Amino acid sequence: MKLLRAPNLARAHELVIRYILEKGSLLTTENGEETVETDEVCLFVDTPLAKPMVSPCSRFKEAFLEAYARNLIDGSDSVFEYDYHGRLFDWGCGLTQNGEIHQDQIQYIIDKLRECPVSRRAVAVTWCPPVDAKLADCPCLQLVQCVVRDGKLNMKIVFRSNDMLSAAGSNMFALAKLQEYIAEKIGVEVGTYTHISLVPHVYYKRDAADIPPFCGKGTQFTPCIEVCRVCGGCAKAKR
Template identity: 25%
Template sequence: MEITFIEARDLPDAWFQCVYNIFDKGREYVIDRGSFKGNRRLEYDFVVVKIRYPETRPLIPDIPPGIGLPPPTDMEYVQEYLEKLCSASSKADNEDYTYGMYLEHQIQEVIRMYREEGFGTNQACMAVCDPQSIYLEDPPCLRQIDTRIYPEERKLHFVVYFRSWDLWAGFPSNLAGIQLLKEYMAEEIGVEPGETIALSKGMHLYEYAWELAKIRLGKS
């Protein structure tokens, strides 16, 4: 298993670098189970992305004019994703779960933990899914948001793990929403938002997005 390390300035830079490097570092295979079954994915074995200034605006990628591509996401969708992260009541009738079902109470507990008990802890980690999730047709992709505050910095850092991660549209939407969550939590705790480190053993481009990515990179 090859581990790819990417260090980025901000969220759009992280997305661009991940798209750029996947054509050299990614492994192509046919999907036996999961979204787009029978199609091909191009996927990193394992990727670690360190984003130093994820609070920098804009939070989502901007497609240069003249390329003729629609942007991979927009802030309206990011806000919808943020609601899914934070609120259990955001679950629609046709959905098996929403992230807020797992995270809503954990978010408040992490805020309480840091405010009332201090920053010196490794226990402020928020988990997604339960033992029954493995039986879902589409189990949660986001599995963990771990946190860290160093007393000398007073910044809230996130360490985020995705079991499977659509790079083209999912990555920019997800990390922008997670950044907004981090900023809310940091304000409630009384610290500044810090870095994001994102990890995945399943970050991929679906076959339909290969040509889109090449156009964005100027390789088409």
């Protein structure tokens, strides 16, 4: 597993994009989409709420991500096959056990850490096997763990698969806001943020236009030759 340490979320996003585009291997997904991926990566962010939380290279700006974070924490009226708010704040997926199941996992984390700050059991999961095995679009985020150490709430996240170019920036921003929400409920400061992606990838054909800002059109780093050929966003790529 590759460990990438950064002072803030924006820098973590930039570092992981560089790593994937330089070191990745090509793979056509089961949905027929062209990706470049690497083995597991772990992004360790010292101060997740520190500015900048959003990389200027990303096409999604902070106002959009603030709305995305609010939807994660408060929910929205939009209808999807699943959403992370539902899976974290109202897990159940229509399952029944002496009535329909409704489990607020975030409140469980808050209650657990209030009761026992040293607990290692403050965990929330999103996967629902009877449902997700049949979904065309199933959750990428799998696990959220919170621990209190040295008076601070550290959050640890696991994604089974992660679109690092167009989704990870939004994911990290919203989850750091969730970390802040939980910390405030417990009455502690926000600590570190750890983001583990088991299959980190970039859709280098679909999102080719989003690549040049990260590589600086070849001035910051040079992606692997296959990505450059598809992108064609700078003179170096054309050569």
